[in-house]
Amino acid sequence: MSPTNPYEGLRILVTGGCSGIGRATSARFLELGAHVAVLDLSPTGAPEGATVHVVDLGDRAATGTAVDAAAESLGGLDVVVNNAGVSAVGDVTANDDEEWARVLSVNVTAMARVTAAALPHLRRSAHAAVVNMSSIAATAGLQERVLYSATKGAVQAMTFAMATDHVREGVRVNCVNPGTVATEFVDRMVQNFPDPVAERAALDARQPTGRMVTPQEVAESVVFLASPLNSSTTGTSLAVDGGMSGLRTRPVD
Template identity: 60%
Template sequence: MSDFAGLVAVVTGGASGIGLSTARTLADRGARVAVLDLPHALEGLPAPLVGVPTDVRDDAAVREAVEAVAARFGGIDVVVNNAGIGAQGTVADNDDAEWARVLDVNVLGMVRVSRHALPHLRRSPHAAIVNTCSIAATAGLARRALYSASKGAVQALTLAMAADHVREGIRVNCVNPGTVDTPWVGRLLEAAADPEAERTALGARQPLGRLVTASEVAAAIAYLASPASGSTTGTALAVDGGLQGLRVRPA
């Protein structure tokens, strides 16, 4: 497929997990891809991806990174706001500083990147923003209060941005993955008392009976970002093994 030929894409948090799979998918389909991530994460980033050291918590750094990408490639057509961090616990388990830290990355990080990319997206005939949201935005998950709040904000932000920019020719959508087999989930499993039992439980929670793969989420992001989905905006696309909508009997 070459539906991204001639387009420039920015993927935040693109050095691992869903972000890396997305960056590779877009590049394979013809895009020139800049990966915005922390400096240490960019070590060993595979070609032809171009790493741009950035901390989405730093507005000046984000502005500099976005402008560097636009200058290098002659513009920006696609933004994938994927950078994010996790959090566990009930509302009683995280203090104000942790709430501020997670919301700063997961919500304001998307705001900063989108804000500085907008002038370039307005000049593109195929402008698209795709935000990585989560099943946590729409389903009550135990011990995920902070993370769920951040992703609920992302879904609401996506809809508001879609309304704000639809007349400018900029489409805004989000993907809502279920539990994905990523390095972050791997670290959670390693910390569990029984990692294999925990993996089995997480897989069984999704009607398909397994974890979602990063490549499956990347394919959904690519669909929403592609000019082929030119009439799709303000949409949240679930990639969750049926967790949100299906109620199947226990095996």
């Protein structure tokens, strides 16, 4: 770590790092002088300078192999950003057991798989940190998001439990709770509605700021939580939601 740049030389692993929040986060770490490895289903879209490892995070053995390969390519691991996730739309009647199992595996269990595989490497770091991607859906009831909300509530609870387990080992664990973020993820989600344009406008309108959060704004928060200068910040949930979790504004005419 440079005395003038705490990110210089840090070894960062980002899951889902080839699109959306993950790509913005990977790019920001690279701009700050860190070394970045990305785990994703496809290498398409990875920021220039990142090392990409193609893997299905639903497979525990393959995940462990990919994490070890990433650590080897970087010369170790200092930070893990558990960002990979999928959407789910509908009320409690909308998704069958197979879909519940699939979304829980990607959004929750994959974070456990990646972190468990990364811990032996993180324990050897002087600046070990894990940042999990939760959501406003963990703390606010969103319409037609029952399954997705269940996974993100689990991520927040898991973050606090993991932070407790590893605080004495010097491994910090925090999560970011974004509001709705303007990504390809949202573009795909709104296609499940009868009027995608109206649904996108509604997503903008429900933010007190009147617009969705940008991937770059979330990336800045991830970078903040990963900083070695924040060595006493652990077991926290950071809202990046345009005020959605706490503000109540009048409707716009």
